[in-house]
Amino acid sequence: MSIFPKRTIPGKTVTIHWNFNTSHLNGAHLFPLVKIGVKDPKGNITMLFKEHVIAFPDQKESKEEAPQKLKYLNKNIPLLVLADYLEGPCKREKLVEILTNIQSGRHYYFTYDIPNDAPLGKYSLISEVHNNGNIKYSKTRLDDHFWVEKISLVNVIAKENEKTAIICNHSEEPTPVKIVRCSIDVNGHMETQMEAFEMNPKDSKSISISEEKAFLLYNEEREIVALTEEFPTYLIKNHEIISISKKNGMDCLIEKEGDGAYWLSPETKDLWDKADGLLNKHSLSEKEKDVLQEMEKQGLIKETNL
Structure with missing residues (x-):
């Protein structure tokens, strides 16, 4: 499975990709019950898909020479899905197998809307294929999760010519952040200094700010928090x-x-x-x-x- 994006914030939407591959079937069809869902940090489960999905056995290869026939409809797989398989230890181990099965698989896409008041932290994906009392789980289940984050500016303390910004990680999970300090000369030329680190769960941190402008970026740099101004309009x-x-x-x-x-x-x-x-x-x-x-x-x- 693949999730985009892996890090998000309340009020956004996550897209989930699931590949159903049954090219190994021989002599019998399969009609299992498939369950796809999301479990939030508090243990609440939202089911996105719960249906029976039919799959047919692969055709037998003829020993006689014959013109090559198409076996599968063309699958327009997003490049993000392919790139996602290159990340994580679990996925590298199974890379060849997964990429081989992409064309023969059946691809499903689900969206999960994150409420504005959603709990922060780690969300786990549920992927279960029920057949004859047995359950088959996702091959990438160790990586089947995403994070909902929030970093905020708590206070700006001014003392003489220096400012200190107090920032807070509201999540119970570690959250990567990036500090960008901007200096602008009289000609309007901007120079930047950047620092990236990971904030601990529920941690507050003091950031020394001497530059004219400074910003905190998080959520894969999509979200920006102004650090030098309490009213950043x-x-x-x-x-x-x-x-x-x-x-x-x-x-x-x-x-x-x-x-x-x-x-x-x-x-x-x-x-x-x-x-x-x-x-x-x-x-x-x-x-x-x-x-x-x-x-x-x-x-x-x-x-x-x-």
């Missing part, structure tokens, strides 16, 4: 709008669809240039906030939260 320009600089020094914005066009004054041009996605709304002056209000009405600048 940022401004970003509308990238669906075309920006044109005229030879006379005037700048204008043109909508890709429609006839809308906007000439930029020095004040609006300054805010447009600064709205790079990391400009904190709370850092604006009162005059800039008035300019922002008008640009937001026109859909030129939007708010975003990390």
Whole structure:
């Protein structure tokens, strides 16, 4: 079985792939009861599939020479499924067998919706094939699991010229995180320093922050937490709008669809240039906030939260 992604957060959806391979059958069909489900960290089970699945014996190979006939319909296997078989000790041992059976197998895909209030931690997959009182389990069952995570910023402590961010791992499982520290010079050039480590279950950690911007990335780097600002509401320009600089020094914005066009004054041009996605709304002056209000009405600048 394969799970995508292996790490997620509450409110998201996980896709589960199951391969039913019966190419070994000889002289008899098989019609077992198949159960596919998910067990959460509290032991609650959600069944995704519970049906009888029929399989027919493979055809006998003729000893006489004959034109090659197709035995299977083409299977459009996602590259992520193939790549997943290359990971983990269990899967490397069975790699040749699994890849050989991919074309002859029957592939099923299930989705599991994770509630917003779902428990954090390790979720295990259930894969059972019941036949004549016997149960056959997944060959990859040692790797058939995924994690639901949550890392949050608890507090930002400022002392003299230094800041300390207190972060917390709310899960009862170890969680990998990455710290990105950003330094920006007077010319707007950004330099970054990165550090990756694993947070222990239910652990809190102090992160020293001296840079102007710092962020925590987790959940395979899909989730980002701002560490240097308690109110991380940022401004970003509308990238669906075309920006044109005229030879006379005037700048204008043109909508890709429609006839809308906007000439930029020095004040609006300054805010447009600064709205790079990391400009904190709370850092604006009162005059800039008035300019922002008008640009937001026109859909030129939007708010975003990390």
